[in-house]
Amino acid sequence: MIIVMKPNAKKESIRNIIQIIEGKGLTAHISDGKEVTIIGVVGDKTKLQDQNLEISEDVDKIVPVTESYKLANKKFHPQPSVIKVGNVTIGGEEFVIMSGPCAVESREQLLETAHAIKKAGARILRGGAYKPRTSPYAFQGLEEEGLRFMKEAREETGLAVVCEVTSLAAIESAVKYVDMLQIGARNMQNFYLLKEAGKTGLPVLLKRGLSATIDEWLNASEYIIAEGNPNVVLCERGIRTFETATRNTLDISAVPVIKDKSHLPIIVDPSHATGVRKYVKSLAMGAVAVGADGLMIETHPDPAHALSDGPQSLTFPQFEELCAGIRPLAELMGKKF
Numbered sequence: 001m002i003i004v005m006k007p008n009a010k011k012e013s014i015r016n017i018i019q020i021i022e023g024k025g026l027t028a029h030i031s032d033g034k035e036v037t038i039i040g041v042v043g044d045k046t047k048l049q050d051q052n053l054e055i056s057e058d059v060d061k062i063v064p065v066t067e068s069y070k071l072a073n074k075k076f077h078p079q080p081s082v083i084k085v086g087n088v089t090i091g092g093e094e095f096v097i098m099s100g101p102c103a104v105e106s107r108e109q110l111l112e113t114a115h116a117i118k119k120a121g122a123r124i125l126r127g128g129a130y131k132p133r134t135s136p137y138a139f140q141g142l143e144e145e146g147l148r149f150m151k152e153a154r155e156e157t158g159l160a161v162v163c164e165v166t167s168l169a170a171i172e173s174a175v176k177y178v179d180m181l182q183i184g185a186r187n188m189q190n191f192y193l194l195k196e197a198g199k200t201g202l203p204v205l206l207k208r209g210l211s212a213t214i215d216e217w218l219n220a221s222e223y224i225i226a227e228g229n230p231n232v233v234l235c236e237r238g239i240r241t242f243e244t245a246t247r248n249t250l251d252i253s254a255v256p257v258i259k260d261k262s263h264l265p266i267i268v269d270p271s272h273a274t275g276v277r278k279y280v281k282s283l284a285m286g287a288v289a290v291g292a293d294g295l296m297i298e299t300h301p302d303p304a305h306a307l308s309d310g311p312q313s314l315t316f317p318q319f320e321e322l323c324a325g326i327r328p329l330a331e332l333m334g335k336k337f
């Protein structure tokens, strides 16, 4: 439940209420808005039944939160969250593009890509060092060597870097090299991994599961935030449907739905959503128009020879064209890019 205080409620009343909540073994989360303070209560709220908090003259109302996710819920935190990744902010005024190869393949490939995407306007370099491939015989990633190249690319270009982690060992390595951890679609409900990623305190890019509902996705984000790590960015990357013309079906409505239900930023990945290079730009434009906070776009110096996801990867000129197309649209949506 949330306790909405009256405008200009006395600090002392707020403190008293927090004391009552904590005294019952529950947790209070404070959201200090411009006008009103909201106290979110996490835990067994029946313990507060005998407290009659409504009668405090500074309490405006008490609203039950029926959704199972609380900390990710907009009712708990009405202002949009702005997440810092290196020197980039996601969820605020900036429109943030993350780009790079599906898999880090070599030092040269990554550095060349990092320079090209930076020139076009991307702020964050992506690159997989641990690849969750459908086939066990497909390229599985360079692992720690790939992470070292990511760090080198960060130092050389000043871009922030994000890398997917698929195990606790990968998390333990990645924290030494990257600015943001990515939890991929296949691990969205790997609750152990979510908790371990939460414990690092690093920003986490949480991709939507292949067949996950928005409710399940927000509950997954709750696992990370419940570890004391509020730095979660959601990524819509397409879901499984009966349609086979594209690799997945981009659920563009996820953007306004998430904005309605949660304070977390959301970006869109049209590369994995379509699996087809020629459709990526149109869906990227659509994502900007529905209010996404950013994009994730796969790029490669030579997509025809990419070790992973070549058919959906853009060449550098195609990526530049995409960025140029998005710029006026992002500005129209009130974002800086």
Ligand code: PEP
Pocket (backbone or CB within 6 Å): 102, 128, 132, 164, 183, 184, 185, 186, 207, 237, 272
């Ligand atoms: C990726 O970003 O490279 C990736 C594997 O994406 P997803 O988890 O969305 O399939």
Ligand code: MN
Pocket (backbone or CB within 6 Å): 102, 103, 272, 298, 308, 309
């Ligand atoms: Mn990929």
